Amino acid sequence: MSTSAGGAIFKSVLVALLLTLLPLPSWLAVARPDFLVLVVFYWAIQTPRSAGIGLGWVCGLLLDAFQGPVLGEHALAVALVAYLGVREHQRIRTKPLMQQSLVVLAVLALYQFVLWAIDGWSGHPLTTPLRWIPAFTGALVWTPLAGALARTYRPRT
Amino acid sequence: MAGFGTRSGSPYSRGGGSPGFRFTLYALASIVIMVLDQRMDVLERARYVLQTLTYPVEVAVNAPVAGWHWLQRSFASRATLEAENRSLRTRMRTLEVRTLRFDALARQNAALLGLKHAVPPAAERWLPADIVDIELGRLRQRVLIDRGTRNGVFRNQAVLDDYGVVGQTMHVGPWSADVLLITDPEHDLPVQIARTGFRTIAVGTGDPNALALPYLPANADVKVGDELVTSGLGGIFPAGYPVARITQIHRGAIQRMSQVIAQPFAHLQTDRAVMLLWFRPGSPAAPVPPNLRQLPTGTPGAQPLAPPPPPTPPLCTPPPTARPTAGAATSTASPGTPAAHPPLKPSPSPPRTP
Numbered sequence: 076m077s078t079s080a081g082g083a084i085f086k087s088v089l090v091a092l093l094l095t096l097l098p099l100p101s102w103l104a105v106a107r108p109d110f111l112v113l114v115v116f117y118w119a120i121q122t123p124r125s126a127g128i129g130l131g132w133v134c135g136l137l138l139d140a141f142q143g144p145v146l147g148e149h150a151l152a153v154a155l156v157a158y159l160g161v162r163e164h165q166r167i168r169t170k171p172l173m174q175q176s177l178v179v180l181a182v183l184a185l186y187q188f189v190l191w192a193i194d195g196w197s198g199h200p201l202t203t204p205l206r207w208i209p210a211f212t213g214a215l216v217w218t219p220l221a222g223a224l225a226r227t228y229r230p231r232t
Numbered sequence: 233m234a235g236f237g238t239r240s241g242s243p244y245s246r247g248g249g250s251p252g253f254r255f256t257l258y259a260l261a262s263i264v265i266m267v268l269d270q271r272m273d274v275l276e277r278a279r280y281v282l283q284t285l286t287y288p289v290e291v292a293v294n295a296p297v298a299g300w301h302w303l304q305r306s307f308a309s310r311a312t313l314e315a316e317n318r319s320l321r322t323r324m325r326t327l328e329v330r331t332l333r334f335d336a337l338a339r340q341n342a343a344l345l346g347l348k349h350a351v352p353p354a355a356e357r358w359l360p361a362d363i364v365d366i367e368l369g370r371l372r373q374r375v376l377i378d379r380g381t382r383n384g385v386f387r388n389q390a391v392l393d394d395y396g397v398v399g400q401t402m403h404v405g406p407w408s409a410d411v412l413l414i415t416d417p418e419h420d421l422p423v424q425i426a427r428t429g430f431r432t433i434a435v436g437t438g439d440p441n442a443l444a445l446p447y448l449p450a451n452a453d454v455k456v457g458d459e460l461v462t463s464g465l466g467g468i469f470p471a472g473y474p475v476a477r478i479t480q481i482h483r484g485a486i487q488r489m490s491q492v493i494a495q496p497f498a499h500l501q502t503d504r505a506v507m508l509l510w511f512r513p514g515s516p517a518a519p520v521p522p523n524l525r526q527l528p529t530g531t532p533g534a535q536p537l538a539p540p541p542p543p544t545p546p547l548c549t550p551p552p553t554a555r556p557t558a559g560a561a562t563s564t565a566s567p568g569t570p571a572a573h574p575p576l577k578p579s580p581s582p583p584r585t586p
Contacts, residue, residue, distance in 0.1 A: 096293045098365040101440075101501070105370065128251060132258040140282045141290070142369040146275060147265030154262065158255035197270060199418055201371055203438055209370070 080125045083228035087114050088134060096141060105205050108213035110220075111138060112156055112186055116179065117224050119160025120168045131157025144199035152189040156182055172218045180214035283380070283405025290366045290376060290408070297365045301504075354470035357510040359383060361391075363503060364408065371438060373399075373416035373500070379508060380407045388468050390509045396474040396497030397421065397462060398506050413500055414475070415440050423475050424463035428453050431463050434475060437493075440500045443476050445492035450483050452490065460494055470511045 091110035099107060111134050118126035135153030139146045159182055160167070167178055187210050194201050268274045361377040368374040379385050381404055391398045391411050399413040414421050419436040421443070430452060434443040448454060458478045464471025476494035483490045 092289075093293055096290065096367050098294065098297055098367060104367060107367075107370065128254050128258055132262070135262070140286050142367065142372075144369065144372070145266050146269040146278070146282075147262040150265065151259055151262035154255060154258040158251055161251045193266070197266065201417065201438070203371060206371055 080122050080228055083224075084118050084122070084126050084130065087118070087224060087227060088130075092134075092137060092141075095138070106208050106212045108216050109183065109186070109209050112153055112183065113179070113213055113217060113220055114224070115153055115157050116160045116182060117221055119157045120164045121224075122228075123161040123164045126157075127161045128154050128157045131155075145193065145197045148190060148193045148197070151193070152186050155189060156186050159185075172221060175221065176214045176217040179217045180210060183210035183213045186210070279403050280381075280405055283403050283408060283410075287405055287408045290364055294364045294366055354472070354511045355509055356512040359385075359508040359510075360505055361508055362505050368410060373413035373419075373436060373438065373440060374402070375399075375411050375413065375503075375506075377401075377409050377411055377506060377508075378407065380405045380409050382406050383508075384510075385409050385508060390469045390473075390511070392473060392507050392509055393498045393503050393505075394507075395499060396476070397469060398498045398500065398503065400468050401508075411506070413440070414496060414498070415443060415500060420466075421469070421475060422463045422466040423460040424471075425454060425478075426459040426461050427455075428458075430454075431465070434460060434494065441495055443494045443496055445478075445494060446489060448490050448492050450488055450490045454478060454481055454490065454492060456481055470509070 088111065091114040094110045095107070098104075115126070115131045115134050118130065119128075132150050132154040135150035136147070138149035138153065143149050167175060170178070184207070187207055191201070191206065265275075269279075359379060361379040361383075364376040364378055366376050368376055377391075385401060385404050387401060387404055389401045389409075391400060397414055399411045399416070399419065402410040402412045404410075412419050413436070414434065415436040415438065417436050417438045421434045421436075422431065423434045423445075424431050430448075432445055432447050432452075434445055437444050443460075445454075445460075456478055460475040460478065462469040462471055462473045462475055474497050476496045478492055478494045480493040481490055482492075
């Protein structure tokens with residue numbers, strides 16, 4: 076079971092990273108959901124034993140390596156997302172998908188807030204309101220994304 | 233996969249402790265990394281390695297786009313190619329005719345200034361670089377180029393395109409480098425209004441079509457249509473390169489500063505290739521080398537009295553098209569003195585306009 080979970084996690088993380096880096100026209104890139112964060116959150120809820128805070132931290136570092144103005148910024152924010160997922164996984168995963176996306180909206184808003192705060196403290200401020208859009212688009216794509224991820228691997232619970 | 237977490241035990245009693253405990257550990261690790269990264273020199277090596285490791289992935293992600301462009305090029309029709317060829321030839325002819333008189337003008341300029349030799353242009357070497365199309369941070373104005381330390385690229389190197397200043401390099405790896413565009417909110421560019429010689433700073437807005445000039449007093453002599461050129465201060469960009477054209481000026485009745493917006497000349501959104509620039513260190517138009525920034529220079533008025541350097545050919549030109557009015561008094565020595573060598577401006581940031 077765990078190898079299959081590991082394989083599914085690895086592949087989904089890879090695909091999410093590619094989707095994050097893929098060049099898009101600027102109006103579309105602004106609305107691009109944080110796929111990697113969503114994937115980490117999904118696995119934190121579904122398989123809190125095999126994918127948790129460590130996975131989140133590693134994925135965050137990956138994001139930092141490609142996109143972060145400061146190393147460690149995304150690592151902290153994604154680890155926080157994973158921590159919330161692991162801690163509340165039983166409460167969240169029993170909810171219907173529509174309610175889950177509301178939770179996702181709150182979590183992504185928190186994620187953006189952490190990034191926004193660290194951006195400000197480290198001297199790389201990005202204060203435009205456009206930065207909050209991905210939280211909403213992320214909540215919108217949660218339902219299809221969770222559906223797609225559920226087909227890759229279903230944990231025995 | 234081993235790094236992804238422990239896999240045994242119930243969710244609440246794992247080897248690594250409770251989720252809260254583990255999160256605290258990871259958070260502390262992140263904060264340590266952030267603090268180290270803020271002190272540039274500590275993680276410089278790690279950044280170099282990261283730039284090396286990420287480059288293959290970035291090239292792979294860019295591959296479909298690059299392939300598409302390649303396909304488009306391969307199947308371009310003969311008519312398109314001919315039209316492009318024709319326009320390029322016209323452009324080349326125009327440029328050639330313009331450069332025909334360049335040497336003569338430079339000599340004439342030197343003669344007018346009382347110098348024996350024409351000053352060589354500031355740019356010494358150029359290197360074209362292709363832009364690797366990839367997302368380097370949402371809403372941040374950055375691009376990746378396919379040249380790195382193997383090509384001699386260094387940190388904070390000036391990057392230009394055919395039309396004007398593009399930005400400067402940030403993290404440089406062996407084969408790639410991040411370029412911070414002049415429109416990034418973090419980028420400040422010391423500029424000069426070409427018509428008046430007035431020096432100020434152009435700040436990025438995050439919008440690829442706009443630079444802001446927030447430090448212009450309300451009574452400054454600025455007009456819509458004024459051209460901005462680099463002022464040569466700040467240690468990165470040589471003087472005299474075109475930057476932007478002023479498009480909007482808003483003067484409020486009660487505001488002490490005017491809100492001025494300029495549109496960059498460089499085609500920041502559509503560029504597929506840029507030029508990296510090496511400047512001649514001795515040239516007066518070249519920016520002040522970084523090691524000179526640390527020199528104690530005392531009062532600005534005392535600077536012209538500094539002993540002249542050993543008999544190098546006298547190098548001096550005034551800032552291009554600057555008239556000896558507003559800004560001229562603030563920094564460089566007067567153009568007539570042959571003893572003046574590259575202006576020893578100590579501060580990396582130019583004066584915030586009197």
